[in-house]
């Protein structure tokens with residue numbers, strides 16, 4: 001039985017800062033950001049966006065297309081959650097008017113938990129082929145102002161419908177996965193910005209890629225040549241390019257080979273404009289690949305490397321379905337990215353320094369540009385969400 005991703009929809013903030021603007025302020029060569037880390041624009045969440053609104057906005061087109069009626073499992077993955085107890089997915093469940101007979105839970109393991117949710121959802125549908133699961137991965141990547149990681153912030157969400165006979169990508173059942181206790185990136189409960197040992201995190205990412213890849217090859221009996229396209233976790237696009245070069249080299253593939261370079265580049269387009277979306281990043285990459293590759297990808301095998309600091313990695317694969325083009329939300333994504341508003345440096349810093357009041361008072365938040373849902377206020381420590389623009 002084929003099980004996999006039936007629909008996928010992305011959402012990111014309406015606001016961004018061009019990394020040239022940031023480079024000027026930090027007095028670094030813009031080429032360090034544009035070329036050295038491979039990022040051009042960084043999505044900045046408005047004060048009335050959080051992971052709930054990002055996730056609900058990503059899934060809204062699926063609701064409008066009446067794709068969510070049979071969903072009875074909602075897995076919400078994030079590492080920028082808004083509550084230590086209540087799952088962000090429960091707010092989303094209400095906003096999307098999902099059936100009450102639905103299991104809803106939040107998952108966490110840094111950037112890996114979107115993939116954990118996808119794999120759990122695939123197993124769930126395998127046991128219940130007439131059911132569907134909604135996987136939402138949503139995050140806001142935040143580091144200290146002025147730190148080396150600052151230019152690798154971003155925000156966004158991916159909403160994926162998992163079903164039998166998927167119309168986009170069938171997920172294959174062999175993978176290679178790996179866990180090790182390392183401190184490369186973490187965020188203690190008392191901080192709203194992540195801590196990271198940047199260069200070390202890059203080394204760990206590369207090492208875990210190799211561990212997962214070797215186990216994947218052993219389990220699947222597949223080789224590099226059997227994979228047509230690659231989607232990596234994308235903290236910044238240069239990282240995915242480096243990862244691809246590593247896989248090429250370890251498979252004795254000529255890294256200058258143009259065909260193989262193409263195997264990764266379309267997957268990086270959206271991330272270059274959105275920045276790191278942690279749990280959603282690899283699925284932003286998949287969507288970018290499907291939306292932007294001119295060639296028909298039907299029957300192509302995609303290799304995925306998912307990495308979550310701390311750390312867990314997984315290499316797995318999927319095969320693109322015939323006729324997938326009809327089920328993409330590529331026009332929405334193009335329009336969303338085209339119509340965003342740039343921030344100047346001061347606006348970026350003001351938004352960065354804004355935080356939701358924590359005194360239990362009754363506050364209504366100014367309305368910024370969001371798509372369908374926004375965080376409209378907080379009262380007695382309870383977040384209030386509302387629908388907009390309908």
Ligand code: CAA
Pocket residue numbers: 029031032035036037111148149150151152184185196197198199201202205233234235236239276278307308309
């Ligand atoms: N023109 C062109 N390129 C330039 C340049 C210039 N003027 N100046 C520097 N560069 C290049 C450098 O040569 C370097 O390229 P290489 O890596 O190919 O050598 C690149 O720009 C970056 O320069 P630095 O190494 O000096 O950058 P840095 O130390 O200031 O910061 C970083 C880089 C450590 C990755 C930092 O951005 C960071 O800490 N980011 C967050 C952590 C992260 O994303 N880690 C990834 C793995 S962990 C993970 O994936 C989980 C996750 O989502 C966080």
